[in-house]
Amino acid sequence: MTRRSEVGEAISQPRLSGRGRVALAALVAFGLLPIYWLTATAFTNRSDVFAVHRPLIPLNPTIDNFVAFFQNTALLQDLANSFVVSTGTALLSVFVGGLMAYSLSKFRYSGRNALMLMFLIGQLIPGALLLVSLYLILGSVGLLYTYTGLILSFTTFTLPLTVFLLKGIMDALPDDILEAAKVDGLSRISTIFRIVFPLVVPGLIAAGMFAFMRGWSDLLFALTLAGPDKQTLPAGLTQAFIHEGTADWPGLMAASLITSIPLAIIFVLLQRFFVSGLAAGAVKG
Amino acid sequence: MQSSVLDETVVDPVPLVPLPESNGRGRRSKISAGDRRFGFMLALPAILLFLVISLFPLVSGIFTSLFKQSLLRPGRTFVGLENYGNIVGEFFDRLGTTLIFSISATILPVIIGVALALLLNSRMRGRNVIRGLMMLPWLLPGVVVAFLWSWIFNGNYGVINYLLNMVGAPSTDILGSPLGAMAAVVIAKTWNSFPWIMVVVLAALQTLPTEQLEAAALDGATRQQRFRFISFPHIIGPVALVAMLEFIYNFGNFDTIFVMTGGGPGDSTTTLAVDLYNLAFGSYDLGAASAMGVLWLILLGIISSGYLILNRRLETR
Structure with missing residues (x-):
């Protein structure tokens, strides 16, 4: 019985091929990079955002933007x-x-x-x-x-x-x-x-x-x-x-x-x- | 009516709440006439609420469409079908834009959602974590999605332009060009919707007939053949249903487009929903807005019938 269902699982849920892994990685990146960008920007200094050669990670993370929200009546x-x-x-x-x-x-x-x-x-x-x-x-x-x-x-x-x-x-x-x-x-x-x-x-x-x-x-x-x-x-x-x-x-x-x-x-x-x-x-x- | 769809696609063996075992049809009723009346009484608050806030507004919109009426001043004058004459050309323009947006923003998330579901149906470590994280884009409110992608596509400081500059390409104001703006709103909506479709397909894949797949494998069917003749027919019903719903919802989408482009540049992304809003709250012309709504309502009737027929067919399958 166990063997049977293992075989069944192997067929209905096969392992990913190399190409499959690449495709999955690309789609996961599409899904999650914008979320990263949302979060990273929220922790970035207002002046740093407009810098020409800015880093893609907030090097001086700040919570000022969140504080500003809670100060806005x-x-x-x-x-x-x-x-x-x-x-x-x-x-x-x-x-x-x-x-x-x-x-x-x-x-x-x-x-x-x-x-x-x-x-x-x-x-x-x-x-x-x-x-x-x-x-x-x-x-x-x-x-x-x-x-x-x-x-x-x-x-x-x-x-x-x-x-x-x-x-x-x-x-x-x-x-x-x-x-x-x-x-x-x-x-x-x-x-x-x-x-x-x-x-x-x-x-x-x-x-x-x-x-x-x-x-x-x-x-x-x-x-x-x-x-x-x-x-x-x-x-x-x-x-x-x-x-x-x-x-x-x-x-x-x-x-x-x-x-x-x-x-x-x-x-x-x-x-x-x-x-x-x-x-x-x-x-x- | 929807419970049969629910039945097919239950994923979790221990759901938080009990899920229906049947949709109630054909059950022997032992209920007296008094109970019937009581049952109807229970439905009354919802019926009245629905009549007052949904049905009555739809009907009164038909009347408003026959009048010249401003948002800013009280009173109105009967003008017959004049509003329709004024907006019918505009209606078909906006309909074209709406169709381009809603068809693209349906096909793309369906492709991505189905692909992701098939990929995530493989055995691998961290599968559930990925599934959970990939739900995040769906979770965000429409305005947040729209602001986020406006920022990503921003002509001066957007990250897309930043990356373009890094490889030596010049900055482009994507949201400032008609084609770019349409592509941008479609991408934003796609990003917002694909998790929903992924979940539906994953759920359908959980109920794949394993024995049939095994038998086919033993008989020498290739992986492609097994997908073509067993897995694909199994998921196509639920996929068609969500695609139809996605199309209907996209057709009425307001927040993504309104926030990202406001319908511009020019009229290039002005869909029916944005146009109706602009007519009523930008031009203050309630009659014209209502006439637009009535033409849209007729169209919605046709599209919804398609959905209801599909729903019924899948139910009786």
């Missing part, structure tokens, strides 16, 4: 806004999407397939198509330039995502558990909050983090629907560092790293889930 406000809006988006999407996912997964009613189709298409609608109408609608109900308005606009793309992610997870819940809850006399509402949601907590957290990441990364709505006081970091970055064509590149790279760190932390926490979640097509590329 506008950017700190953007950072706080990012946390508020992304968290709000995640909570709203997971709660509403969780109920929807449970409904789609465990109940059968007419129109159910149409609803699934609706959310599947919802995943494909680009933000630009909603932009003008959302601007007008949020304006007419007084939610333009508010956290609530921005959270609602982010939910246009995070809700379909959480619905499908959570439906996949709830499909795996055995119906017997729900039957047992019924037999034990638990009400249908209590079943949700005392049986179903607690059983899928890891899934709820994962879906919430996906929604958080998507909200955190959005630029279009942050730029147009948030206004200067409520805008999130991506919108802030486009304004803080570029003036008349010249830019403070080390400062911008440091701020970019800071913007990326929360997502890196989430990635590490969710690494296993990412593989299947990505494969489900549930996450934008």
Whole structure:
């Protein structure tokens, strides 16, 4: 048996040839050198970046660029806004999407397939198509330039995502558990909050983090629907560092790293889930 | 509906969360009419939210497209199809640019993603570390990716020009030329997307029919033949699906292009999304922007049907 599977592995996962190694090295370089350059620039002195014969490694590494970020009150406000809006988006999407996912997964009613189709298409609608109408609608109900308005606009793309992610997870819940809850006399509402949601907590957290990441990364709505006081970091970055064509590149790279760190932390926490979640097509590329 | 795709591509034998065993179809339903009503009630908040923030904006966009309306002043006047007459030529111009961008930025990451997955499917030390690190470009927010590549391609101090100068070549302002700018945004988007495709293909490769491969090897099939007739048919479905999704997402891409080129130089990288933004928030012409959106929506309907049909076919396979 062991021998057999070893042979199988040797065939399905062959060793790399010399040419294969070169190709792999080239692709890994393409993937990672820009990350190196992002990091190296962030630790470089502002004046060194413009030197003609500068070294490709920061010889006098500095944390000034990071310090400058945390001394910039506008950017700190953007950072706080990012946390508020992304968290709000995640909570709203997971709660509403969780109920929807449970409904789609465990109940059968007419129109159910149409609803699934609706959310599947919802995943494909680009933000630009909603932009003008959302601007007008949020304006007419007084939610333009508010956290609530921005959270609602982010939910246009995070809700379909959480619905499908959570439906996949709830499909795996055995119906017997729900039957047992019924037999034990638990009400249908209590079943949700005392049986179903607690059983899928890891899934709820994962879906919430996906929604958080998507909200955190959005630029279009942050730029147009948030206004200067409520805008999130991506919108802030486009304004803080570029003036008349010249830019403070080390400062911008440091701020970019800071913007990326929360997502890196989430990635590490969710690494296993990412593989299947990505494969489900549930996450934008 | 998507769970069948998920089934095929589960990689980790111990996932953080339980993965679906079936997509629920054909399961005997023991649910009463009251439960059905309750089930629908649970769906209501999501349905209402979706109607208010997605469906209603799409429909009201159709109305806005029939009016002359400014972003800066309240009030609007009905102009019929005038907006459409004004923007239809522009629409097809932008559509061409959008297609060039979204097709290139789909093909390139698919090639790189598939190649990397096949290479990383070999036995080697440090394989998982490489896989993890190669996810980083996907992880970064779109604006960060765009700023990073703007800096790399920068005409004066960019590292590409630095390297060119080292070998004696003159500096070029890559983002300043129409072709260079398009190539630059495609490369940036490719770098951002290939990890996603790599992961999907790696996942599909985990479920390769090992016994079939062994039998083929015993029967004397070469490595190329085994790939051609066993591995390739096994991964082509998931690859087609992500390629389609990638194309749809690229079609609506805003952040990469807006940050790197702002649609320029000239109109050379002005895609539909950037143009729609410019019409609404640069020219303050909400009617024209909405008309652009409606034409785009019709197109999206056609493209999405393609995706849905592909999705359905892979599901029933």
